[in-house]
Each structure stands twice: as C-alpha cells, then as structure tokens.
Amino acid sequence: MQKRILLYYFFISVALGSFIYTAQQLKIALPKIVNNYINDFLILPIVLTVCLFILRWSRRNKSYTIPIGVIIYICVFYGVFFEYLLPKFHPRYTADFIDVFLYFISGVVFYFLQKNDSNIENVN
Template identity: 85%
Template sequence: MQKRILPYYFYISVSVGSFIYLAQQFEITLPKIVNNYVNDFLILPIVLTICLFILRWSRGDKNYTIPIGVIMYICAFYGVIFEYLLPKFHPRYTADFIDVFLYFMGGVVFYFLQKKE
C-alpha cells in the first residue's frame, strides 16, 4: 500500500501559510525570506490540491491527476495576475520575479506529489 503524501503536505502548507499570514497581521517580525517568499512557494500546491480534490470528486475518478501543462498554465496565470497586473493597481502587491519562480517551483512540487498517490 502506497503512502499518500499530498494530503499531509497540504495540511502542513495550510498551517505554515496561515501562521505566516497571522504573524504578518499581528506585526510579528519574521525573517525576511519567510515573510516575503514562503507563502509564494506554498500557494500553488494548496490551490492545486483543492482543485485536484474537486476534480476527483466531480469525475468520480480517485486516480485522476492534473496534467503538467495545466499546472504550468495556472502557475503562469498566477505570475501574470499577482506579479504584473495587481502591482499596477494595488499598493499591497509588488512585482517580484522570484515570486514567479516560486509559483513554478510549487507547481512542480505539486506535480510530483500528486503522481506519488
């Protein structure tokens, strides 16, 4: 029997991401790398795991996997929206190429974790 890693990775990612978000809201000082980059790495596996769960449920196929092309498209979409468009219109967002790289790295991690199931 194969161990399912993706659900554990999902719950840990949501927990870590939530902790970082709450720490930022309460103005708790975090290391710069954690404050600026960790959630960018975690967000795509979180979103894609939710999408995978919904797709498996709606298709009735517990072995369905999201194709790499779709994953890369979603990573690119996040990069365009959050690193190109939103920084032009909202001061909370800043354009950062490293964030785009982290979106794609998170997508690659998700791709391999979903294949291990």
Template identity: 40%
Template sequence: MLKRLICFPVFIVALTIYLCQHLGLPLHWLVNNYVNDFLCLPLVLGTLYFFIRYLKKDQNFQFSLVFVLILASYYSFFFEYYLPKVSQRYTADWIDVVLYFAGAILFFLVEKQDNRKCLT
C-alpha cells in the same frame, strides 16, 4: 499517501505565516516574503483536486503538466505584473514567479508519484 501527509501541515504553515503578517508579528524576511508564494499553488491545486475528484467521483483524476504550468503563468502574470500596476499594495518580484512555478511543479510531481503508488 505522501500528499495526504504533507497537505495539512502545508496549510497550517501558510495560515500561520498569514496570521503573523496580519497581526504584525515579526517573521524572518525569507519566511515573510517567499514561503507563502511557494506554497500558494500547491494549496490551490490541492483544493481543486479535492473538489474535482469529489464531483467527478474519480480518485485517479490528474491535471496535465500543461494545465499546471498555465495556472502558474496566470498567477505570475496577475500577482507579479498586473496587480503591481494597478495597486500600490502589490510589488512585482521575479523570485515570486520562480516560486509559483517551483511550488506548482513540485505539487505535480508529488501528485504523479502518489497516483502511481495508488495504481500499483
């Protein structure tokens, strides 16, 4: 239930930030540089949950913590190490790495808590 209450507003916040950046509208530097990095993996994981649960017809499906950490590691490596080396558009920032992991772990904990409530 908690997941369902926060999923849509999180998507709207991320989309609004993206649109403001794309349109060149001014944003606070923390919002401009870090909020979407924090929200990225919860949105990706939430989308993956939706499709996997739909395709498997298993509403209790959960990713393991290992999978969540591997996905955060992949995003960190790809966006903060690899892409800055091959494209000037991207910059490496260790704070983004922390935010990828924080968002992924928060999502995992919220999903685990939400799933426990559904089972009881």
C-alpha cells in the same frame, strides 16, 4: 501502508501559511525569506490540491491527475496576475521575479506529489 504525501503536504502547507499570515497581521517580525517568499511557494500546491480533490470527486476517478499543461497555465496565470497586473493597481502587491520562480517550482512539486498520490490510488 503507503502514506498519502500530497494530503500531508497540503495540511502542513495550509497550517504554515496560516501561521505566517497571522504573524504578519499581528506585526510579528519574521525573517525576510519567510515574510516575503514562503507563502508564494505554498499557495499553488494548496490551490491545485483543492482543485485536484474536487476534480477527483466530480469525475469519480480517484487516480485523476491534473495535466502538466494545466499546472503550467496556472503558474503563468499567478505570475501575470499577482506579479504584473495587481502591482499596477494595488499598493499591497509588488512585482517580484522570485515569486514567479517560486510559483513554477511549487507547481513542479505539486505535479510530482500528485503523481505519487495517483500511483498509491492505483495500488489500492
């Protein structure tokens, strides 16, 4: 039986992201890389997986995949919105090129995970 890696990745990402967010709120010291970058890497696969499941449900097509162009568009949107616009208007946000890079890397990870998930659906 083939595993649904995308679903596992989603739940692990939500759990890890929630743990990091909670630790930050409780002022627990975290390594800089964890504190500043892990959630930026996790967010796009989480958002895109939710979108994918809604699209598969609404289209009644269990093998539907989000096109690479849409994934790139979402990565650009997150980069511009969270790393360019919000830092100008809200002190909580800081512009960081590494975050933009992480958005794109995680978008690529999602692309391949969803393709794997789609191939599993076609086999069953």
